[in-house]
Amino acid sequence: MSPSPQHPARDTIPVGDVELHDHYLPALPAGDYRIEATHTLRTGPEGGAGTVGGPFRAVQRFTVRAPQVAVDASAVLARQPPDSADGRFAEVLPHVVLGDPLLPWERPLRGADRTTPWLALLVLTDDQIAGGTDTPARSEPTTVGAFLAADPDVLKPALSPEADIGQDDPCETVRIPTAVFRQVVPRLDELRYLAHCRGANTGDRPILGIEEDGLFSVVVAGRFPAAAPPGSPPEARTKNIVHLVSLEGHEPLLRPDPDFRGRTSVALLSLCRWTFWAHPDAGAHFRDLAEGLTRSPDRSRAATRDEMWLRLPSPYRDTDGTPEARRQVARRIGAGYVPLPYRIRSGERTFGWYRGPLTPVLPSAVDRVASAGTADSLLGYDPAWGSFDVSLATAFETGRALALADSAYVRQLTAFKRAARGLADTLYHRATSGHLPPDGGKERPHTARTAFAALLDGPLLTTLGATPARPAGAWSPPAPEPAPDDPSGDLDAFLRSDAARAAVTRALDEDEGLKERLAPVVDWLGGLVLLRAVPFGHLVPDGRMLPPESLRFFHTDPNWTAALVGGALGIGAQSSRDTLQDQVVADVVRSKAAESAAARRDVDRGVRGGPPDDAPAVLGPVSGLLLRSALVSGWPHLAVRAVGADGRPLPVLRMDHLSPTVLLCLFNGVAATLELAEPQEGFRFGVEDDGLIPLRSMTAPDAGPRLPLGEQLGPDLTFRVLDHLRPSADPAVRVLDLGSLVPALSAALNTAHGTALGPFGPADLALQLVKVPEAIRFDGPDGDRFPAREARQARAAREAREAREGDRG
Template sequence: MGIYTRGRSKAINSPRHLTLRHARRSVATSKFNAGLTETHEDPPPLLKPGEEKLNSFWAPGLEAGPAHLIKATQTIKSPNPGENDIKLVSKQTFYVDAPQFSLPEDSVYSTYPPPGYSDDHRILPHVVLSDPHLPWERRGSPKDDKKTPKDERNKVPWLILLTFTEDELKLKPDDLGTGNTFKQTVTLSVKTTVGDVQDLTTKGNVVSPISEILDVVKNDTKETDKIRKSQGEFIFMKPDLFKSVFSNFDNNNERQVPASPDTNKFKYLSHVRNINTAGMAVAGVEEVGVFSVVVGSRSGPLTNKAPATASVHLLSIEGVESMSSFPADDKLVALCSLHSWNYTVMPPGMLNVFDAFTSLGETLDVLRPPEEIIKEIAEPNDELGKRLAARLTDGYSMVKYCTQTGEHTVALFRGPFTPSVVLPNEYLNTCSNSGQNLQILDREVGIMDISYSVAWQVGRTMALGDPNFCGALSRFRTAIHQGAMKEAKIKAVQSAAGGSERFRQKADILANLSQTIKHLERMHLNHQDKHFQLKTPSQKWLGPRLGRKAYPALGFNASKIKDDYLDHAKKVAEDLALSTDGVNIYDETNDPVSEDWKVILAWVMDRMFLAGVPAHYLITDPSHLEHERLKFFYVDPNWVDAMIDGGLSLANHMGEDRDREAIKHIINNYVKHKAEHQLHTPQIPSYGFYLRSDLVTMFPDLKVETLSKAPKKADDKESGDNKVESLSEPPKEAHPKKAPLLRHNIIADGVMLALLDRHPGSDDFKGLLFTQPPHQQRFAVGHSLSDSEIGISLRRQYTVSQEIRETDKHRHDPLQKFTKTRRDRENWFIWSTEPGSQANDVRMLRLPYFAEQQIQILQNMPKQENGEKYFDDIVPNSALLAMQLDDPYYEFAVPFKDKLAGLGPAPTEFRTLNMTRHARVMRLAKHDDDLICRGDETSEPSDSESSPVDTPASSDDSPFFERNEEYSPAAHVLRHNIAPHVRQPHVDDDGSHVSRFHSAISTSGSGGGPSNVPSFNCDIYSPGKDAIHVNKKNLPDDLVFSVLVSGQEYSNEHLIEFDILVKLGPATDKHTKLMESYDGPGPRMLSNLRFNILTAIIEKNGMQYLKLRLLPRNAIGYVVANRMSNEVSFLLCLAKVNIFEKPEVLVMLETEAHYVNRPQVFKDTFTIMVKNDSL
């Protein structure tokens, strides 16, 4: 729901928005105070927590309704003397677009009483609107244009709120005329168009201000048609009630009916509230919120002995004051209802807000089954029952459980919220690969506890449902694995080679390059040192080699790699977890080195806040949270650890998941890290509460505060005298050191969840305080109301600062208390139209008398000791009246006594992850890296095996290598005057290579040798057919280009590109060309996504070709042939094939293959069949 913030939105789309916003504000404030920034990047709100500012109205710059005129004047001055200036005038008429007969979605922020709920008859319903300008978007009174300076502080809105009983709005079958079949809704309104209502007015039995609205735009046909077609809901008021609502009453309580309806008194019933939203579940997504409030002027029925239904309507009074007269007694008045709801008016003595808060205080408990259920199980002589009762007391539930082998049994289960403190389990310190090893058997009852196993599965399931997290985790694991393996292999090779000097990296070579240059000048044919004597190419390039058994094992599970891998993985992970400054770690207030780590950290922290966890895992049994209950709980760190471990278990391709251990290592570093410019480590929930009550529905923004001092017991505030001082602490600083609430949400209708990072009884957490929100407080006629009298306690108001206000010792006492009966003169409330009548047909505040009397009494308010006034104002206004009509708000304080706070010692360590040791997987067979022939460290090799030896390339210890028996090397390959690793350039005379195989490129005479290039067997056909098929329509169709690779397993060649060339042109008898042209969407790979397929139109030998290029999909630009799969087929989409005059035609296509170190291009052709199905 949108909240108006005057363009200063601080909303963060995260379940941790409270802590993230607090951390970012701390960083911005610290930088500003340290002089690192010239301006405050995130200034605190002007209103401190607990403060609000009221305005009588917020009018937009332009009103909707009447036409507005823009007049633009431009004067063009001539540079020539004697010529007159040219004056151009342009006019444009326009209308302001604003709601008129219906409201946009989310315009209504909240209503009171909530739909379907009940309250006292003295309560005046009200509606809170998200847009502070909305009540004044349109003109409520044309007289506003002529108001005096005294009236500048008030403005008549176009929206009013009225309460009706069923008999006041219920229509009889023929009330709207014979033949009209309009159906009323549950709130007794009628859904129809404006045009239909206007048609009813022409029949003579209905009047409506719509006629005046249409009269304003009568000269604009387009605007008139737009209004008539508008949909809306309308109520039909009885004429006498309409007169009472839009008339004034004199001091004798007699109705004074003017010549036409008067809307002036409704300017006192709409105002604007600018509030600090700290501690609110819904509005708390922003730091401040600006709302408009429309208060009703009519109360509910006064004489009901049983609950009665009342309908509340937010009505448009646009055009009402322009009506020429009041309707006749036989005509109904149609008014547009923009929002409506029903609530129940309760007779005296029923449950109210005070009773609801009292009931919550009397039933405080922790999150577990009620005592009655536990006592039934714990029988005195039943040891098994006592044990089960103890488990239920600890918050467990009995659930159905199906084992892996299929048996159905029962198990114990508990969610992350526990009634007592649960310390980290020292035995649950190893990561899990399935969650099964996290089950705990209760040996006393023989039932398995599956809590942590379920938590692991929940975390894994939630991670699988988040593709962004899965992708980021996979990439992050790859980065850790590649970096750690590289460092571990280097260390293993250096160890096997006898030190770092025997194995040098590029950086080492570059560092010693200056010494290498000096050694070059010592090289001479007759140098005494044999190391500097020139040698033959074979001696120069064929140096000493290690024996086969001396090669170190470099696999993931090799012992030398395994010993050092984790240290290297942690180091790589730490580097990836840094911020871009390269010094500090990423803490969500700076910029990360790795965007993947940003995603992973956010996901893990969200899980620590239990965000996204299904409700039935948090509340494992409905009996744990009964209706009208406040239940407290601790957060089980082991449950949260298991859930996070399940999520981080994804993307693991190794038996031993050491990368997960490295990821948890940097998560713990973040948890223990106090970020720069902050005063504390990251806040993580450890305590919380559930509130399930109708109060949450009635007040969605029920304010929650943490108290640093134990609250004192307050006296009964039900009297309405408002004498008791607020239990809330004085307004705190705009930015506290730590966020009081870490998570605060309405998770279901009537259910509130709050999480904190402090335990009850700690220095800064002595209690909780629940307060009605300032923008959702109730409005009431007075502290008492009946069908015979009204009791009003006039409150003190102030126009001085808070410091001066607190010097008034009587500031909490009512300024004046009085009671008025319905027969008294100069009454503040009107019961009925006739003064002597016992009817209650009006039930309305007497305005403007109420507001005028309030300001007069406040002017006589006692002064300060220095003679200055506490209140100095002479203009009655809606903001002042709203503070008087505010029903005394209730505060519900929860001091933490031994019953709630002494459930166990609170942990003081950092809330780090405990399951950090990687899980070990027992292999069924010995790994290749451990075999003797690959350098098994279990058997110590001899010196001759482990040290470099001077052996030729043909030594028995050299790796086995054998060319294909049919390989016949060319003469240039056997030249002995060049180094063995240098291939002499050799180009065939004709520049082409001819294959022995039809319709394929063959790279050798026999195919399949280490020096051979692979063979490509190509074909083209229509999908599902054996050839290309065309018909008379010859519509564009897809073509399958089948490219099969063979002989690549023996080839070490590096393929750069493979091309298929298709001749383009019309079909003729002399030249068989497959297509005339191609302008389709292009090709796409079928299954081998390691290649890209691109198209190009080229010219060759004076002819056009469609060139289809198969390119390896990697950064190095080539692919080793022996790593290629057996096919690289692709689909050419929507190709239009030529139609030939023969049933079957053979078409020849060309192919080309390009390789690294192969200057020649390997070319070939293949033939395909095109069949004409129309012949």
């Protein structure tokens, strides 16, 4: 089966914009189907044809598979509020983002049209769930057979498992008392407004298994979380439990006055579940966490620019009046070094300065790195202070260790080196052999075989076909070529020559066999250039450089990465000839590894339409950031965007979670400004603290002199959502009455626009209830040199372009 075509969302939606769609319907809903064909044979004239046998009938049964009793954990991309979070969530409608854009509409509900989702998101408290006391979310693990078994006290769904689901298959359930079910579960005609499809550009997110077509489905709760009333102490918090449930088989209950047939509770399949705490004072929402990144390590004041670089806090100052030894320590620490214990070969203990590849300064180039064959040759010593610099030596040994630990890479590198050795031998013999015709440009054969083939194509065949003639004189064999006086020296001189290097470089580009062997080596080294598999302790050698809830900027040291690649390339050398040959091909391999690193993220994301073959990606100076924060775990698809000094977005080279709370980002270029933002597919829905929402424009630019789609119509044009709640004796149970909310909101929008806007759908409701994704912006390493006026112009132009393109969506 050929893969489905990519949705244009990934290419047409600008980074930072989002498209909202009412739904994304599958061509055929999930379920068991059959195809029946009947055929009758007739004979004779058309007017009186008689039946001959039959009718013949054939039946083919098949199943359209889709999740029914469980979904993979990887299908859930984001939960809002995040799992186990604390914060001011009372005015936020929880929602879940699913990686499959079709999922909410893959199963039909009886009595509803195809645009009605079969999923609902329920927000509950501990006292509103029966059973399940052994788990935080109060769910109960069971099997499909046990779940569907009749129970006089529990109402089960009228569910027919599909053919691929067994009675012993596991599932999770949640039991809700009937009174709570009547209060919190959406009605059948309300469900369509609580799910929509969303398109977003995923270029500024960690990949993390995101479906790279840029489409997501979103299921929103119809209930606001329970929270302590205003004026409660800060420590007063309320546990909220969220369940993504299946309503398939429960259709008769999805009406204002359901008949529970004497049961005390209703059992629902729970496909996803999590908990969070809502209280008056925020503790873990995006704004607090993001603003905390701007504080000093002790949180007592705002951090300075110098404190935002990845380095140790220095105990000394590099100022006049400070003793010279302490000034030297301050300079080293300011340059990103860390003092570490070091034992020299003779056994004495001392200390060495170590700096990893992530530095607060951009070091100057070190010439000897490219030609180094051992780690010792990269060991630095400062005789003035009697200290060692072990940074580049550590990088070389790290590259060697990582290479030797990967047996597949060792095999690929060995095969490439063997092929390169054969190439070098061929080039050497071609240059020194007297049996081949002299160099005549394109006429010169490459090998003896091609020379003999040239003879066959020339006068040799004519000579062989003629009558033999008597030789005119005695024949004597040709004299052998004299052996070279210094074969190894001649080979050494040949390999060092510019002609040999040019020939090797050309062959690595043109010879298909060599290119095939080189490709996996370059791919592996490209990952190494991006510091993949490099231990975290080599990147951040001291935990004080990256304290909890901190953001640190850095440059990458090209000397360190060059030594790292050199260590990985140098394995397998058995002689001086091997070492010299490695040096001959190293420049080409390093160049291609840099190209691979520059294009790696696009390859990983499966982006089409990259640079053409004759214009490979170029790796420039690399900058980046390390983020250690609950933002990483709470918002795993956190958006990170960097802008260069020219106002253009910088390409992302790598964006990976090194741990649940640590995010590493590398950019191709030096960032002038950087922005952390809630992901577009994960922004929040809800109301402001006063229960109001601002009314947003619902018209596209081509509809006349209107505001851009989604823009707030004005500070005074608001709508009070909390006037449209289901009646409830419990003030903590605030469930939207969509039957009242939707027509009232639609009428308010018609009035605000001065015209009838037409049908009001799920995407329209989502647009009005959206709480704009929060973001925080930092000046990057070049922030002081970033022209403010040009920055504003570039940003304004980009925002205008994104608004226009977003409107077309």
